[in-house]
Amino acid sequence: MTNSMNEVINNVKNIASQVVINEIDEREIKLELNEKEVINVLSYLKGNGFSHLSLMTVVDWIAENKFEIVYILFSWETGNKIIVSTKIDRKEAKFVTIKHLWPTARFYEREIHEFFGIEFKGNDDMKPLFLEIWDDIPPLRKDFDPLEYSKKKFPDREYEKDVIHEAKIIRGDING
Amino acid sequence: MDERGIWEKIADKLRSKSLWMLHYCTGCGAMELPPTMTSRFDMERFGMGPMATPRQADILFITGYLNTKTLRRVIYTYEKMADPKYVIGFGSCTLNGGIYYDSYGTINKLDYYLPVDLYIAGCMPRPEALLEAFNELMRMIRNGEANGWKKYKENYEWYKNNQLRSLGEVYVHDEFHE
Numbered sequence: 327m328t329n330s331m332n333e334v335i336n337n338v339k340n341i342a343s344q345v346v347i348n349e350i351d352e353r354e355i356k357l358e359l360n361e362k363e364v365i366n367v368l369s370y371l372k373g374n375g376f377s378h379l380s381l382m383t384v385v386d387w388i389a390e391n392k393f394e395i396v397y398i399l400f401s402w403e404t405g406n407k408i409i410v411s412t413k414i415d416r417k418e419a420k421f422v423t424i425k426h427l428w429p430t431a432r433f434y435e436r437e438i439h440e441f442f443g444i445e446f447k448g449n450d451d452m453k454p455l456f457l458e459i460w461d462d463i464p465p466l467r468k469d470f471d472p473l474e475y476s477k478k479k480f481p482d483r484e485y486e487k488d489v490i491h492e493a494k495i496i497r498g499d500i501n502g
Numbered sequence: 503m504d505e506r507g508i509w510e511k512i513a514d515k516l517r518s519k520s521l522w523m524l525h526y527c528t529g530c531g532a533m534e535l536p537p538t539m540t541s542r543f544d545m546e547r548f549g550m551g552p553m554a555t556p557r558q559a560d561i562l563f564i565t566g567y568l569n570t571k572t573l574r575r576v577i578y579t580y581e582k583m584a585d586p587k588y589v590i591g592f593g594s595c596t597l598n599g600g601i602y603y604d605s606y607g608t609i610n611k612l613d614y615y616l617p618v619d620l621y622i623a624g625c626m627p628r629p630e631a632l633l634e635a636f637n638e639l640m641r642m643i644r645n646g647e648a649n650g651w652k653k654y655k656e657n658y659e660w661y662k663n664n665q666l667r668s669l670g671e672v673y674v675h676d677e678f679h680e
């Protein structure tokens with residue numbers, strides 16, 4: 327762990343009451359925070375070198391009934407990377423926007439809204455980004471069944487079973 | 503198919519010698535096109551070349567997976583092309599969905615939506631397979647067998663219903679078209 331990282335971690339511990347720290351390697355750590363404190367931590371990190379939002383995404387923990395919102399921040403000065411994550415309730419799929427911190431988050435939030443059905447308070451632009459005329463539950467939720475949807479919407483070709491071909495394989499005339 | 507007149511036969515012969523190809527390269531199979539076009543295999547010696555616009559193209563060449571979003575654009579493109587027009591489906595994704603057969607977005611069977619004259623199987627087919635297919639298409643055109651564009655007109659209802667079943671509607675609504 328580099329010195330600058332240690333300093334950042336200490337400061338985060340002061341800001342947030344609960345934080346789980348996972349050291350992934352020399353230049354990469356993951357901070358798991360609670361819902362209320364994550365925005366404070368993000369704005370602190372943004373002001374202290376981690377100005378680049380590399381990615382914002384969501385993991386669906388269906389057994390726990392949680393959505394994990396993940397922000398990946400990068401520092402151009404030190405090359406360090408911090409993954410900030412928080413878990414929200416899956417039923418009450420709502421969170422606050424970080425559009426005011428990183429304007430690009432607007433598009434990540436649109437995408438997440440579309441694929442996981444999470445609302446972002448403060449982001450009024452929740453139009454679909456990729457899907458067109460979508461008519462089912464958001465497709466990246468774990469309880470969505472893509473195969474069934476595909477069968478319903480995009481019928482497949484019916485193949486007839488070639489019995490003679492199979493018999494030849496069984497008899498050893500040709501290699502299967 | 504109905505008997506072709508002598509002029510039609512001559513026209514078909516000439517058509518098969520000068521084909522302009524519009525390539526809709528959404529899938530990974532598109533990777534095999536550059537070597538086919540450039541000096542290694544040199545597609546132009548067969549009288550085929552790439553074309554940038556649908557209105558001037560004869561062949562719609564679709565490489566690989568199409569999803570609902572791109573299918574809408576492809577249908578637009580196909581309907582813009584002038585007759586006679588031919589469609590080649592390239593790679594197993596156009597045949598049966600390929601490795602994306604269970605995806606929520608990827609269509610499984612291109613010939614439900616557009617009349618496909620020729621499929622090239624494989625994931626992904628080599629440039630040799632491509633050239634083989636082009637030769638075959640030329641033969642089909644000369645013999646008057648590449649009749650997809652007529653089929654599309656005759657069975658328009660069927661195609662349209664399939665398109666609507668999978669797409670909801672064919673019109674494109676997005677930030678860039680409104």
Ligand code: SF4
Nearest residue numbers: 529566593594595625
């Ligand atoms: S058939 Fe294979 S190579 Fe072609 S687009 Fe599909 S996955 Fe890619």
